[in-house]
Amino acid sequence: MSTIRIRDARTNNLKSLDVDVPRGQVVVFVGLSGSGKSSLVFDTIAAEAGFQLTETFPPFTRNRLPKWTRPEVGQIDGLSPVVVIDQRRLGGNARSTVGTITDAWTYLRLLFSRLSTPHVGESNHFSFNDQAGMCQTCAGLGEVVASAVDRFVDLDRSLADGAILLPGFGNGGYWYSQYADIGSFDVHTPLREWSKAERDALLYGGEHAARLGTKPPKDYEGVVERFERIYLHTSDDLSDRKKETLARFTRAERCPDCHGDRLNEAARTATVRGHTIGELARMEISELANLVAELTEPTVRPVLDALRDRLAAMVTIGLGYLHLGRATTTLSGGESQRIKTVKHLGSSLIEMLYVFDEPTVGLHPHDVAAMTTLLEQLRDKGNSVLVVEHDPEVMAIADQIIEIGPHAGEHGGTLVFQGTFAELQQATTPTAAALSRPRPIKTQPRNPRGWLTIANATRNNLDNVTADIPTGVLTVLTGVAGSGKSSLAAELLAQHEAIVIDQKPVSTNRRSTPITYTGIATPVRKLFARTNNVPATLFSANSAGACPDCAGLGVIYTDLAFLDGQETVCQTCHGRRFTPEVLRHKVDGLSIADIDDLTITEAIHRLTDPAIASSLRHLDQVGLGYLRLGQPLTTLSGGECQRVKIAKELRETTAPTLYVLDEPTTGLHLSDIDNLLSVLDDLVEQGHTVLVIEHNLDVIRRADWLIDLGPGPGRHGGRILFQGRVADLTGTATAAALHPGVEIPG
Missing domain, CATH: 1.20.1580.10 (ABC transporter ATPase  like domain)
Known part of the structure; x- marks a missing residue:
């Protein structure tokens, strides 16, 4: 069969979608964020291929393989064994390299x-x-865990004023008298005014204490000795409190x-x-x-x-700058994705189905060609390559492009275009419009209010770098993959206080949804109670109104021993979670169970309580209006998680703050990037400082200040090539990407 034939696909927001996806080609799927691309490619095509392959194994083996949820679809033909190469960071433990x-x-x-x-x-x-x-x-x-002695004491305080910062060592703490009441130390003089010998005796004991004029008791332990005995030289399971103390007062050091x-x-x-x-x-x-x-x-x-x-x-695939000893926990999402592809380059298997999720994430425009070459190589070996992507350079090498939309959420889920890249550029779809929109470089950047200095940074490949970060403006860190951007940002965080907004999961709890995350559950229950003149507890799935058979979960879980556990919809409430009496109470024609199915945008307009609208407004503002209120946050992509965090900061921010964002355009359609930039501009207008690690040219063009690192990756990078206004950038790989056709000197 020459196509993957899909009929009546209804997964998530797909509207009974029919499409024939050509086999043996590179097919790129495009569309707005939330339009249904991933629902088609991952949750329908890949899920069905994975499910059918897994079903060929015996139960014992199936129980140890990845679990696939079978999609809602009428018919799929023409599938092959699937290999999904996604953006999830490799993570692993400290032993994984x-x-x-x-x-x-x-x-x-x-x-x-x-x-x-x-x-x-x-x-x-x-x-x-x-x-x-x-x-x-x-x-x-x-590495070994070592005491961060410099964090143990505040030299500007006396013992009586709490100079020892460790739990239990301050004035009134369990260990305080072991230092303050032995007659060896002046408890009312700040430690900075003590002699070095006195400070060493306090901290290290032993021979340092023996040299004091007033010698401590024979069983005296220095602060460091006692801390290490209690926290480091014990085999007991650590409580959460002890773990928190270790995180604050120890650091990892190279093994001696x-x-x-x-x-x-x-x-x-x-x-x-x-x-x-x-x-x-x-x-x-x-x-x-x-x-x-x-x-x-x-x-x-x-x-x-x-x-x-x-x-x-x-x-x-552009990872030559890494080394084999590099911990996988330190790899970016893009690096992780490319590492996963390594094993497939040498594979002799053909007619496989390779599914990529934004393979250019983490790649500078200069490096994208290496990834597109890989996609073509996999195709030329006789495989089908399906790619969800927003990068025009990837669209340009596609044999065919499929656009899902036209918009997000409820207003997406249909096939709006299928054809070549040249044909897409002549179409009238949202992606075609975004491709043709001019995006000029900012010519009148905002003026800094001040500067934050990163001094003499040598982390990883940084070559004794000193950089000045302007405050009160939007700064973008650029450079080829591995040039030192993340290392420079890490140095900024080490030397200055900041809030990091990254792509790590927002929640690991499947019960966490936009409702719980934004705190609108209580206002929603009160709105229903007010409107219907009944107690608010009726509208809690954990309380009086919950279905008695499933305890408000909507599903019944059955343990089937060595087979997969089975989760079935509750036959009493049919997944609605509440009793029929509760579901009869309505607000604007909606029951409490209907609230979960509303998108954030719909909820803002249909739920009249101002507290609900104000809590949801920022999620809508960052382009997440298509999310349903009941959607588990565990299902969000890395880019969506990051935007949820941005929305939270918009909601809670007060005093001027430094924000550091790691590739916030991940998962964003070209037209959604404009919304993101408006959000970042709002943060700056509120008096905050925003620093973004980013490869996206639209973000770079809108920066007030640019710091470009390079010239290459690894030991070939780690230097600042340019600091200044974007309009003045010349002579680097980033400049070449901004101005195609202009050669880089040297």
Whole structure:
């Protein structure tokens, strides 16, 4: 079959959609945020393909595979096994690295176990996740938890005034008398006026205390000694309170024994061609690939071939600036997505269905060509490649474009265009209109109220960078992927107080919805109570009005042992969660159960209570008016989560604040970016300072101030190439993207 034939797709907001998606091509799906693209591609096509494949396995295996919810659709034909490559950050734990997640470390370990001098043992002797290879001091983590002594005391206070900031050590605390009442310290003099010997005796005890004129008791413990005994040298399970204390008063430091290599002495001193495995783990992948290419030992040829292929794949997709020792928890969403594609580049499978979710996220315009080349390579090997994307450069390489819309939520879910990119540019759809809209560079930027200085930053690849961030304006950090933008932002956060608005999930609780998040549940219940002259408790699904059979959940869960648990709609309330008596009470023709189905935009107009409208207005303002009030926040994308957080800040913000945003255009259609920029402008107009890490050219054009890093990734970057007004930018990769056709000097 030459097409994926879809009939009567009704998932989420899809309106009985019929469409034929060509197989063996790159097909890009476009449309406004919330128009139904993801509902079609991920929740219908990928979900059905995943479900049918999973059903071919026995129950024991199915229980350990990803769960797929079967879509609401009349018929789908022409599916293949599906590979979904999404934007979820790889995360993992402290033991997960770029090397382990790509299996490159497995091949490197095997190589060292066969060729290293001296011979150490099998490959597990080079594994930091195995007792045979790990450093015992840090248990293979490369870091140890150390006391952040500089945070323990406030030098401008005396002991009596609470100079020791640790819980239980301040005046009136459990341990206070061990320092204030022993006659060795002046409790009323600020610590800054003490001698260094006195401060060392207070903190470290031991020989420092023995040198004091008035020696403490024999059982005296310094503040640091006592803290570490209580918090660090204990095997007890930590309470939440202790965990909070550890987070405040400790820091991770490089392991003093392995110096970050994670391995024991034997493994970290063995060499191949004069290099230890730790040195290779710290090399940039592009440099490591060149070194491995020089190895020709025939006894390990299969290992070398596999390692070369894996490293070459990472270089091909623009990740050559990473190193194998990089923790996966530090990777961006875009880097995570590209890491996931590495294993598929070398695959011999054909006629697969690859589904990508915005593969250009985290990519500078300069780097997008590498990703589009990858998409074409997967297609040319005989696969079908479906891409949800907003980037015009990806649309340009598509064999076909499908636009879903015309608008978001209730007003989307239909097929509005299917054809080539050239045909789309001549169409009258929202995407076509956005593509043709001129977006000039800001020529009259706002003037800063002041400056925040980042001094001598050396984090990651930053080359002793000093930067001045203007306050009271919109600043954008730009540069190719890996140039040091996130590192510079992290230094800003370390040196100045700020609120970070990132793409991490808003909630892990499936009961959390826009209703609970905005706090409108109580005003809604009161509105129903007022209108119908009944108690407000009737309208709580956790109280008097709840369906007795499902306890207000709307579903019944049945545990089926080794099979998947089954969640079925409650047969008493039919998923409505309330008793029939409660559902008879209406506001504007709506029952309390109908409220969940309203979009945020609809609720603002239909629910007359001012408290409800004011709480929801900011979510509508950031372009999330299409979300339904009852939609679990766990289902939101990273970009949607970030916009929910922006809305919360708009609602709660008061004093002038520094906001740092990480790629807020993620998941946004070209026309929605204008709404986002209006929101950011509102924050600035309210007196706040906004700094954005961003690749989107429309955001860059609207910046008041630009800081461009580079010139390349990793060790080839880490320098500030430009600070100033966007209109004055020349000679960088960002300048070339803003002014196509202009060559970069050098």
